[in-house]
Amino acid sequence: MKRRDFSKTMLLLGLGAKSTFARQSIPSAVESPESYEEPAKRLPVRHFDVVVAGGGTAGLFAAIAAGRQGAKTMLIESKGYCGGIAVEGGTAIHSFYNLYTAFEGCKKIKAVQGIPAEFMDKLTEMGGCTGYPEMETARDYDAVCTAIDTELYKLLAFRMLEQAGVFVAVNTLLAGAIVNDSRIRGVITESRSGREAIMANSFVDCTGYGDLCAHAGAGFNVPNDYDSCNSFGLANASIDDYYEFLKSHNAIGQMCRGPRSGEENKFVRMGAEQLDIPALQAEAHKIGMSMITTTVHDNYLMYIKCNYKIPGSVLNRDDVAKAEIEIRNRIARAAELLREYVPGFEKAFIARTSPSLCIRRGRQIICDYDITHEDVIDGRHFDDDTVVYGFHDWAPRYQIKDGGTYGIPYRALCVKSVENLYAAGMMITSDHRAHMSTRNTVSCMGQGQATGTAAALCAQKHCGSRELKFADLKKELLKSKVYFAS
Numbered sequence: 001m002k003r004r005d006f007s008k009t010m011l012l013l014g015l016g017a018k019s020t021f022a023r024q025s026i027p028s029a030v031e032s033p034e035s036y037e038e039p040a041k042r043l044p045v046r047h048f049d050v051v052v053a054g055g056g057t058a059g060l061f062a063a064i065a066a067g068r069q070g071a072k073t074m075l076i077e078s079k080g081y082c083g084g085i086a087v088e089g090g091t092a093i094h095s096f097y098n099l100y101t102a103f104e105g106c107k108k109i110k111a112v113q114g115i116p117a118e119f120m121d122k123l124t125e126m127g128g129c130t131g132y133p134e135m136e137t138a139r140d141y142d143a144v145c146t147a148i149d150t151e152l153y154k155l156l157a158f159r160m161l162e163q164a165g166v167f168v169a170v171n172t173l174l175a176g177a178i179v180n181d182s183r184i185r186g187v188i189t190e191s192r193s194g195r196e197a198i199m200a201n202s203f204v205d206c207t208g209y210g211d212l213c214a215h216a217g218a219g220f221n222v223p224n225d226y227d228s229c230n231s232f233g234l235a236n237a238s239i240d241d242y243y244e245f246l247k248s249h250n251a252i253g254q255m256c257r258g259p260r261s262g263e264e265n266k267f268v269r270m271g272a273e274q275l276d277i278p279a280l281q282a283e284a285h286k287i288g289m290s291m292i293t294t295t296v297h298d299n300y301l302m303y304i305k306c307n308y309k310i311p312g313s314v315l316n317r318d319d320v321a322k323a324e325i326e327i328r329n330r331i332a333r334a335a336e337l338l339r340e341y342v343p344g345f346e347k348a349f350i351a352r353t354s355p356s357l358c359i360r361r362g363r364q365i366i367c368d369y370d371i372t373h374e375d376v377i378d379g380r381h382f383d384d385d386t387v388v389y390g391f392h393d394w395a396p397r398y399q400i401k402d403g404g405t406y407g408i409p410y411r412a413l414c415v416k417s418v419e420n421l422y423a424a425g426m427m428i429t430s431d432h433r434a435h436m437s438t439r440n441t442v443s444c445m446g447q448g449q450a451t452g453t454a455a456a457l458c459a460q461k462h463c464g465s466r467e468l469k470f471a472d473l474k475k476e477l478l479k480s481k482v483y484f485a486s
């Protein structure tokens, strides 16, 4: 079609001409006065021992753990890869170690071991992780800096899932639950292959949002107590230039040296503190920009974050859509500011963003036990500890007593009033201050391993989560090298 004919056709169709439709506001799903009754449909059924919903930070380790126990395991993940916010949001993987750098004479403890630590070792061998180099500044916040290559992380995730014999359903949405009395019989999935019913004995919700718990009728709150965020990778920007810039303004905050692009002792983490450029500070503040970054590669800053507090709810599609647009504008502005102010960044460009907005909390699921702030900062351990953890994202304001650790008890992972459902990841812990610790990546990973192992044992023993003997779980966790405080 010639350009002129094309224009004529468009005019005939009313496109390209001034629209005769008045702009109308579209009611949101909940406001719509009309409804449509969807016809019932027969679904194909598949059977598994364990279903893990959400292949993110916690879910990846839940699925690997269940698979390694010999359970026939299905992992349901809505995106095309696994890793979740660990590969989308953070600046560093906090933290495998206790805060031993902040307390005189404190023993160095690798608090989270097991499958998450094995994963990091493998990733380091692939050149996709810094390992655990010690922080040079901000040693009262975190002792080490574990930075990752997000793409190698995703690849290794697939490899380890495959080796564990997990059936991985990516690009698949968990869309419902089949519940009888207080027991989940199965879940409903949606994918381009159609809707399916997946039956299983035990279930682990690692969706971050608590979607499976909600579908299963579990109790929850929606605290809306955090900023949401999208973080971006900036290419053509060197962390060495960033260091010089911050140094010249006497503004170096967090700093760590480690392996980068195959060379040792290079900057891998850098953060600004009290920058004496009021115009930049003011602009950065307006867009919720955090000036901390990590990297494992030359000329690439891996994560720079722009925060935004959604005026509505992170569970409302339309509120989130508006936030996605707002955050992309903020990201563009952040890149502009860095190009304008940091010498050497003139040709820097945005090389990656998260595929969707990252949240710090969606639903908070009611479990049999709710970890308190005192449990965390007093460094309490329980008879049914499943994970030991020593990082608090609010340090140095809140630190775990004497640089020690606290435990995440089994009860904190059992979803209240559902017999065969565990929750792991950011969806546990109601107290905001305690959550500022339990929600961090390495804690989520440890919870993942614990819940996946427990779910597999329940399936094997044909029992619910409350009938499982904790001693049996602990034996299996010890076998797979999970660390317990003595």
Ligand SMILES: Cc1cc2nc3c(=O)[nH]c(=O)nc-3n(C[C@H](O)[C@H](O)[C@H](O)COP(=O)(O)OP(=O)(O)OC[C@H]3O[C@@H](n4cnc5c(N)ncnc54)[C@H](O)[C@@H]3O)c2cc1C
Binding pocket: 053, 054, 055, 056, 057, 058, 059, 076, 077, 078, 079, 082, 083, 084, 085, 086, 089, 090, 091, 092, 093, 094, 095, 172, 173, 174, 175, 206, 207, 208, 209, 211, 228, 229, 230, 231, 305, 358, 359, 360, 424, 425, 426, 427, 439, 440, 441, 442, 444
């Ligand atoms: C911006 C940001 C920065 C952060 N920075 C750090 C940091 O520097 N260090 C740190 O340690 N922690 C950090 N955190 C906290 C930490 O990253 C998260 O709390 C943690 O990764 C959450 O893990 P999760 O497993 O609960 O959720 P996720 O990692 O989000 O995993 C949930 C998975 O479930 C999938 N999913 C969701 N719903 C469905 C569904 N219905 N069906 C199928 N799949 C579904 C998602 O696609 C996702 O893969 C940060 C968090 C944010 C938001």
